Amino acid sequence: MAKAKTAPICGCPVAAFQKMISGKYKLRIVWDLQDGPRRYGEIRSGLLRGSIGSAEIAPRVLSRELKALTEQGLIDRRDFGEVPPRVEYRLTRKGRSFVPVIAAIRDWGSRHLAPSNAVEMEAAE
Amino acid sequence: MAKAKTAPICGCPVAAFQKMISGKYKLRIVWDLQDGPRRYGEIRSGLLRGSIGSAEIAPRVLSRELKALTEQGLIDRRDFGEVPPRVEYRLTRKGRSFVPVIAAIRDWGSRHLAPSNAVEMEAAE
DNA sequence: CAGCATCCTGCGTGATACTG
DNA sequence: CAGTATCACGCAGGATGCTG
Numbered sequence: 001m002a003k004a005k006t007a008p009i010c011g012c013p014v015a016a017f018q019k020m021i022s023g024k025y026k027l028r029i030v031w032d033l034q035d036g037p038r039r040y041g042e043i044r045s046g047l048l049r050g051s052i053g054s055a056e057i058a059p060r061v062l063s064r065e066l067k068a069l070t071e072q073g074l075i076d077r078r079d080f081g082e083v084p085p086r087v088e089y090r091l092t093r094k095g096r097s098f099v100p101v102i103a104a105i106r107d108w109g110s111r112h113l114a115p116s117n118a119v120e121m122e123a124a125e
Numbered sequence: 126m127a128k129a130k131t132a133p134i135c136g137c138p139v140a141a142f143q144k145m146i147s148g149k150y151k152l153r154i155v156w157d158l159q160d161g162p163r164r165y166g167e168i169r170s171g172l173l174r175g176s177i178g179s180a181e182i183a184p185r186v187l188s189r190e191l192k193a194l195t196e197q198g199l200i201d202r203r204d205f206g207e208v209p210p211r212v213e214y215r216l217t218r219k220g221r222s223f224v225p226v227i228a229a230i231r232d233w234g235s236r237h238l239a240p241s242n243a244v245e246m247e248a249a250e
Numbered sequence: 251c252a253g254c255a256t257c258c259t260g261c262g263t264g265a266t267a268c269t270g
Numbered sequence: 271c272a273g274t275a276t277c278a279c280g281c282a283g284g285a286t287g288c289t290g
Binding site: 012013014015016017018020021024027028031050051072094097098100101102104105106107108109110112113 | 137138139140141142143145146149152153156175197219222223225226227229230231232233234235237238
């Protein structure tokens with residue numbers, strides 16, 4: 001075993017999943033990209049729109065997450081290589097296949113924890 | 126925007142979701158609990174079994190995650206209040222409704238980012 | 251415009267010891 | 271058995287400045 005630290009997660013896809021989406025914006029980036037390719041700035045703006053509004057996104061952070069997503073094969077980076085710089089990100093096949101999962105998350109989230117606090121009408125039987 | 130109720134946190138269920146499952150074991154705890162109530166030690170063992178193996182789970186961490194899940198209404202803590210201590214955790218209704226989401230994650234994960242080993246049917250019970 | 255370089259901080263997580 | 275208390279550390283993530 002080379003790196004028993006992080007690589008052979010454990011046969012638990014959930015752990016790998018958690019690692020993959022570690023980062024505040026990864027899920028939202030993939031989600032936003034489902035409508036088509038987007039440029040760096042567009043992604044950033046989109047992220048800001050949904051955010052609390054007060055928080056700016058550090059380029060360093062966004063950059064890192066985009067790179068991670070690229071390396072994980074979820075998105076594809078396309079550099080037009082000209083000035084002014086123009087870079088587009090788009091979902092790969094893998095990334096597209098992941099969208100439904102996010103949809104499920106969103107769906108569940110919007111009905112169970114979208115409001116501030118969850119009012120569990122749960123009776124605990 | 127369908128219905129922007131109050132946009133308490135950020136109007137993005139995904140962010141709330143990420144926050145909710147922040148923690149290494151939360152998802153797996155919920156997943157393990159779907160088979161029925163489990164005691165503290167059982168949860169711990171179950172977590173260890175699937176883990177890298179070298180890492181022990183700090184009680185402090187597990188304790189905190191269980192408490193968080195309880196406060197979030199995903200699981201329910203049942204203290205038998207006797208010695209020797211016996212505490213059981215079980216899924217609430219909300220928690221049970223979350224299982225399919227984890228299933229979707231597991232499903233996707235097992236076919237897209239399962240490294241190469243043990244992608245077996247832990248679910249197939 | 252799309253990043254990278256650097257510093258700094260909070261907190262999630264691990265390890266160990268103790269208790270009811 | 272089921273936790274709590276304490277110490278320590280790594281790293282995600284924010285802020286700022288610079289560049290091709």
